[in-house]
Amino acid sequence: MTTETGPCAFFDLTPDDLSDFCRQHDLPHFLGTQLREWVYDKGVTDPENMTNISGRNCDVLVDHMIFEQGSVTGHQCDSDGTQKLLIDWDQPPTKPGLPILESGAGRETESVMIPTDTRKTACVSSQIGCPVGCTFCASGLGGLDGNLSAGMIVEQIHRLNHLEDVGRITNVVFMGMGEPLSNFSAVTNAIRTINAPWGYGISARKITVSTVGLPGAIRKLVDFEIPVTLALSLHAPNDEIRRTLIPWADYVTIEELIDACQEYFQKTGREITLEYLLLRGINDKIEHARELALTAKNIRANVNLIRYNEVPGLPYERPRSEDVRRFQETLRKLHINTHIRASRGRNIAAACGQLRHESRREIKPA
Template identity: 35%
Template sequence: MGTSSRRGPVRMQVGESQGIEIGAVAKRPLFGASADELRAWVVERGHKAYRVKQIHQWAFHRRAKAFGDMNDVPRDLRDKLDAEWTLFATELAYRGVADDGTDKLLLRCRDGKNIECVLMSDAEETRRSLCISTQVGCGMGCVFCASGLKGVERNLTSAEIFDQVLQAQSLLPPGESVTHIVVMGMGESLANLDALLVALDRVCSAEDGLGMSQRRVTISTVGLPEKIRKLAAQDRQYHLAVSLHAPTEELRDELVPVNEKIGLAAVLEAADDYFQITGRQVTYEYVMLGGVNDRREHARALGKLLKGRKSHVNLIPYNAVAGLPFRRPEPEDVRRFVSDVQSYGVSVTVRRTKGRSIDAACGQLRRRFEAAGSPS
């Protein structure tokens, strides 16, 4: 990391308020407006359109916490911005920092709903990956996941999705920035595709956003065939990750109940279409549940399923969730599983676990916070 203060023993802290008043008459989130809309607003108030570029520089690169920090923007414009807009769409309600450099953020939306995002860092590399959410809760019903225990409450707005990037970026030391985005947090990404695309377009805009390459964005889905094909038709270069979790219809129906309405074959066919249309290799995510889907017969079935496909398997040893009857697989079972799948010519990696001490798996912190009224 760029600073040693972000590493060391686990520490938990409550974030400072950023001026969002839950229940009060809400100002509009600045990045709920398009860049063109904001330019028109600035011009209507007697200022030059280039002031928007200054505002973007302050928000995206100079890590402003409020409009008052933007000292090369005219005071009159700063006052008008502060009267009608908020820089952030959410409030940083809680932050947990683990000794491996992982930050878990709990963000409170204007309606009091809580969402999560996770910033993962590596001391030896410059990669800073941010895992973001697209919904409050999740409606897919995966039996091992904390995010969906209360179902889906609502979609996030594009401003709330983008705000997770802005919040995480503001916590990084000078000279560091979010380099990769994985849309693998709370919610089914493709169930809120339109708002997600608006947010990612801003993230990847060189003129009016962070200028991140589309190839550094991965969108995860449980597998919604029509939405996968809709995403493929958008002429973007995002990576697609399909949350598979089981190699057979019967087991996937049990672990991912929505599969009963979709079917494994339909998911794989849509993923194949995504590759054909975009040329982007598809990743298949597989959460390994000890004694449930981590046996040799499961590995061999997975290898046979993906053999010959241009794909990659990302194995994820399970992070235990209080109240759920699943456990983490044994290391030897993970190693054997990798070997068995690779024997079919399928590329495999095991995701390195980060942030277990701060409930970094999606949904865990929100669940604990809402149950106890505090994350402590």
């Protein structure tokens, strides 16, 4: 665990890990429970402010435990209540072969808090950059710079939970930067903490993992003990269009993905969400809606229509409102359950990865 390799990161630790930590450092065994209450219930991460922890124990924590690994380097608020954080990670774990990143050189991720009357949704990142490189997305523009650890993913909830005047996060979606299923172990460990009664206690149905689709990893998720909601980023009515939008679609067909999702539904009983990003003139025509309906009928799914938020430098346009309406009507006439996702945070670089992309452009030499 910790002392041989330096301080350990609180948000990476399970209750058993915390007990080990206490044993290693000659701390009382009940300290683990106290720490979890301070951090997950009260949002306090400075040991000096944990009033029931003695001076000696506090000193040990200061020397041997890191509570916050990231620092917030950007914070934007939209008039609709959406807030976005840019977090710079101290020493992010990288994949073998990837360079160690200097501060501000692109080791940042985005986290977004989206409020409605009834919920506060955290949209979290799972990787620094993204290996998929969807042609419409700002997050994939620079490729993958590294994976986030489980603790770094959980820390994003902590950061969003304690934005001023927000209240506690009620829902979590893995729709930020990265392909969550390609960082499987960190993502599933983070979900354990987010879901656990000793952690944030957010129920499985309020946690959504969104993937462009790795059939093998979806099948692994079938065996994961927490039946989260699965969202498949389909974005195209057929393989041909999908390959022009999502490079990984070269390796997997829609049919293979739907088979894997079907298995997920059968095992968990959770309806699948098909995410469909509408791009003007590319995939928003009536014939595309009809083709999409054929796919959606093969699976118990809701279709979530998303209007594209334009990204400077990318060639795609937001669809026209009348095309979006006609697309939805066509699906409904064909008995497909469908919703248009409300556009949130349009005034604060709303597209995934856009704030980070802009921040990277600012620090690049001319």
